[in-house]
Amino acid sequence: MMMRARFLRSILVCGSLLCLAGCNDGGGDPKAQIGANPPLPELQQYLLPPMHIAKVVGWKKGETPTVAQGLKIEPLATGLQHPRSLYTLPNGDVLVVESKAPPAAAIKRPKEIVMGYIESWATSGGNTGESNRITLLRDTNGDGIPDSQSVFLDHLNSPFGVALVGNDLYVANTDAIVKYPYKEGDTKITAPGEILTPLPGGPIDHHWTKSLVASPDGKLLYVGVGSNSNITENGMEAEHNRADILEVDRATGRFRIFASGLRNPNGLTFEPQSGALWTVVNERDEIGPDLVPDYMTSVKDGAFYGWPYSYYGRHVDPRVQPQRPDLVAKAIPPDYALSSHVAPLGLAFYTANNLPEQYRGGAFVGEHGSWNRQVLNGYKVVFVPFSNGKPNGMAQDVVTGFLDSNEHAQGRPVGLAVDKAGGLLIADDVGNTIWRVTSSGSGTSPAARL
Amino acid sequence: MRPTVTTYDETLVATALIAHRPIHPMLVPIPIVCFVGALLTDIAYYATAEMMWADFSAWLLVVGVIMGVLAAIAGLVDFLSNRLIRAQAPAWPHLIGNLVVLVLAFFNALIHTRDAWTSVVPVGLVLSVITVLILPITGWLGWTMLYRHGVGVTR
Secondary structure, X not given: OXXXXXXXXXXXXXXXXXXXXXXXXXXXXXXXXXXXXXXXXXOOOOOOXXXXXXXXXXXXXXXXXXXXXXXXXEEEEOOOOOEEEEEEOOOOOEEEEEOOOOOOOOOOOHHHHHHHHHHHHHOHHHOOOOOOEEEEEEOOOOOOOOOEEEEEEOOOOOOOEEEEEOOEEEEEOOOEEEEEEXXXXXOOOOOOOEEEEEOOOOOOOOOXXXXXXXXXXXXXXXXXXXXXXXXXXXXXXXXXXXOEEEEEEOOXXXXXXXXXXXXXXXXXXXXXXXXXXXXXXXXXXXXXXXXXXXXXXEOOOOOEOOOXXXXXOOEEOOOXXXXXXXXXXXXXXXXXXXXXXOOEEEEEEOOOOOOOXXXXXXXXXXXXXXXXXXXXXOOEEEEEOEEOOEEOOOOEEEEEOOXXXXXXEOOOEEEEEEOOOOOEEEEEOOOOEEEXXXXXXXXXXXXXHO | OOHXXXXXXXXXXXXXXXXXXXXXXXXXXXXXXXXXXXXXXXXXXXXXXXXXXXXXXHHHHHHHHHHHHHHHHHHHHHXXXXXXXXXXXXXXXXXXXXXXXXXXXXXHHHXXXXXXXXXXXXXXXXXXXXXXXXXXXXXXXXXXXXXXXXXXXXX
């Protein structure tokens, strides 16, 4: 085992040396690729892709991420198992979706052995105990802040998205949207779920998180289905109904492709002012430290956003064969780049009034953090100001310090939500914590501020 | 029958042996088959864009390089520990040619770690062709040492 580890490591060292000789790998200033129309360098092809993932060390007692001025942060729940997304119920209860990746598919290439081994350094944080369940956090003392935790729904299949419409609670497992009966105040669901519609799951299930949101009128559900590969290396037949946002009829379970070419769409949310559906998307890897910028975008009905054939509109990816110039011609660029490889997985528009004025109406984005560039990028929560339903201005760092001074990950942010009292909640899937960000001047109640 | 031919020179004996059988010729066919196979599966991928073929190539190259390195180690042991083997005319060209094959195949294996089309076309396929073009030459030199000079042959 040691021999194998040393052998793999020496291969990687050789690879990075080759790359140092052959290419300038640090990448440019990540901030240059934020906003509409980011500069896109020429693509480069590696002998070995850079793999630089922050090693997970976790939080010691009392340690927290760092917040921007005017804010404070505290742990709301700890000791969770890989919490990945959050949902606030109407009565203020918060659902924490704890989720593990589905079992790996059969290995297709020697590359997967090496990459899986390296990735195991980074994701070891949450794979120790029971997961694939939803934990309920409840406010028991009436201050609007959840303070007790219990298991709400167990034995799920790599769940991610949650949506409540009336008394129907939908959970997006990796392979199906499942409906459960829910009454306000329930602390546990024991009823068996009912499958509304199956979703593309295994045996290959590369991007497995299925983000879910209900339309404002409650008739439709939108579900993000990520691609089954980086760039079609598992074959085109594995991509059926993937890299899409599907629109599901809640009454019948019938679905159609609402938008396509979105490599790994997450954080599906309706923008409050325009009513448009927005998503954050993880773009493709292994063509350079500054390619391709991940992004957030409004999602137009019937639109095609490029994957796999092209990125940012009509920039053709030579790795896809056969090419489809007809589809590339239709591809539209997304609205707002978030910088390359930051891995946005959470999106929340802020319409409450606890946080300072400047944050109201804008979007928070949880950036899980990069693996495919030498200089780490992401590993933070940023704020994108909006006006008139569109991004308006530079993204600002709001919650940082997930990496320590050695660039080890104490935590990594994923899903976001806003709780009933207006606090911003952050699921930290390797720190196994839910963080709560509030205004530092306000106490915890919005009333105290008014 | 000429006794001078059938009685091999004991001093050309190999050093890397299993039960008096030289290891190098036992291992050498494996990388040769792997690299020729990788060329065939690269061509199949080029013709079909069917990922299965590119996956085959990636495995064949990795196994070929690993077994090729083992064969090279056995060959080097024989080469370095016997001055008379080193003195054979085909010995150096055989060594250098196969070193080139291994280096090319190593880079080819790295190229094949790319995703989808550019893992093969065009650089991977070109490297596979060059690798396989060198193999008959170095193979010929190796067979010359074994069958004509009797390197590694004991009686």
